[in-house]
Amino acid sequence: RDGRIDALGVYVQGDARVGAANLLAGLRHDRVQGSAAWLNQGAITTGLARSDSEASGQLGVVFEVRPLLRPYAHLARGFRAGDMRERFEFSPRGDGFFYFGNPQIRPEIATQVEVGVKGDTRLLDYSLAVYRKRITDHITGRVTGAVHPTGLPIKQTENIGRVTIAGAEGEARWQWRRKQWLAAGFSVVRADNDTLGEPLFQSPADEVSVGWEGAVAAAWRADATLRLVRRQDRVATVFARGTENATAGFATADLGATWQRGAHRLRLAVRNVADKRYHEHLTEGVSGQEIAAPGRNFSLSWEGRF
Numbered sequence: 001r002d003g004r005i006d007a008l009g010v011y012v013q014g015d016a017r018v019g020a021a022n023l024l025a026g027l028r029h030d031r032v033q034g035s036a037a038w039l040n041q042g043a044i045t046t047g048l049a050r051s052d053s054e055a056s057g058q059l060g061v062v063f064e065v066r067p068l069l070r071p072y073a074h075l076a077r078g079f080r081a082g083d084m085r086e087r088f089e090f091s092p093r094g095d096g097f098f099y100f101g102n103p104q105i106r107p108e109i110a111t112q113v114e115v116g117v118k119g120d121t122r123l124l125d126y127s128l129a130v131y132r133k134r135i136t137d138h139i140t141g142r143v144t145g146a147v148h149p150t151g152l153p154i155k156q157t158e159n160i161g162r163v164t165i166a167g168a169e170g171e172a173r174w175q176w177r178r179k180q181w182l183a184a185g186f187s188v189v190r191a192d193n194d195t196l197g198e199p200l201f202q203s204p205a206d207e208v209s210v211g212w213e214g215a216v217a218a219a220w221r222a223d224a225t226l227r228l229v230r231r232q233d234r235v236a237t238v239f240a241r242g243t244e245n246a247t248a249g250f251a252t253a254d255l256g257a258t259w260q261r262g263a264h265r266l267r268l269a270v271r272n273v274a275d276k277r278y279h280e281h282l283t284e285g286v287s288g289q290e291i292a293a294p295g296r297n298f299s300l301s302w303e304g305r306f
Contacts (some may be wrong), residue, residue: 002037003088007081020064022109027057032081036103040090048103050087054079054089058152068119072113086139086157095284097149099141102157106137127173138163140201143241153286160239161195183225196238202220204283205232205247220262225254243287250278263305 011028031053038045060074082105116129141155148154148299171185186208191200211225233246256269275296283290 001039001042003034003084004036005032005034005081005084005087007032022062022064023098024058024060026059028257029053029055029258030079030081032107034087034103036088039088039103044103048088050104050213052081052107054104054109066119068123068124069117070119071117072115074114074115076112078110078112080139082157084141086125090156091286092148092150092152092279094288095141096289097141097143097155097284098150098152098154100154100156105157106159108135108137108139108159109168110135113216123175124157126170128150128167128168128170131166133165135163135165138200140263142239143243145241160193160200163191163200165189165191165200172204175284181212183209183211183213185209189232192241193236196236198238199234201236201239201244202282202284203232205249206230216257221258221260223256223258227254229278245287245290247279247281250276252276252278265303267299267301267303269299269301271299 007030009028009030011026013024013026013028015022015024017023031051033049033051035049037048039048041160056077058074058075058076060072062070062072064070075214082102083098083112085101086105087101089099089196092098103192110133112131112133114129114131116127119125135288137159140160141197142158144154144156146154156255167187167189169185169187170181173181173183175181186206187204190206191203192198193200197224207227207229209225209227211223214221216222229249231249233248235244235246237244252271253273254271255273256267258265260266272293272295277292277295279290279292283293285291
């Protein structure tokens with residue numbers, strides 16, 4: 001009843017060109033206050049107010065060596081206070097769990113360093129980055145092992161003392177011949193719950209995608225994308241009480257065709273062409289009852305401007 005969150009932030013940010021370098025710097029301060037009259041049908045009436053404030057900022061530099069070679073580095077510190085659900089929710093969700101909020105949840109503080117390189121020309125554009133992030137008081141939902149009177153298992157919103165996330169990602173597009181483009185991308189993430197010494201609950205799987213897009217006839221373009229996702233067996237055992245299951249790897253293919261003339265655009269697309277049955281690892285659900293991704297999906301869309 002009467003859940004409320006008030007937030008106020010102030011920031012200053014600027015960028016400057018110094019020789020071959022572009023510099024970016026920013027500093028901000030946030031204050032977030034949350035309160036409620038009562039929770040859980042009036043069963044909880046105290047300890048419902050919390051106020052947090054924190055300073056954060058960023059510093060980055062990009063070196064313009066040449067159009068196809070622009071290395072960069074970025075250091076940032078972030079702040080995130082609990083949202084309305086994380087603070088005050090006492091209700092079932094569609095994933096099969098009954099969630100208990102936490103009005104005294106502490107805010108997350110994250111520090112990340114990222115280095116990479118990017119570039120673009122008329123025929124090629126790409127980006128490649130590696131990063132490492134340290135989060136204190138990571139906000140998440142823990143499977144408690146208890147069961148609500150409704151029969152649903154309970155998840156409790158709480159903080160994990162320290163989390164480390166490291167990864168690499170990249171993408172590239174190459175015009176190998178006139179109006180014909182090849183594309184590729186990848187993402188690799190390694191996340192750990194340092195407090196418990198195990199993989200972080202709900203970490204994304206590694207994946208690679210390759211694709212083509214090009215002109216096939218007057219006013220017509222076509223595209224095809226193949227997505228390859230690796231098996232994810234880095235699961236939390238202690239934190240999730242054995243309820244986070246390993247997810248099998250999978251591959252999906254998407255096709256599309258687009259007709260465009262002037263300000264009008266018509267597109268037909270088919271996702272998951274082979275009608276593969278698979279489960280995205282980050283899809284939540286009771287152990288063994290996680291929802292499968294959609295099967296073959298057709299879409300027809302039109303866009304126009306007048």
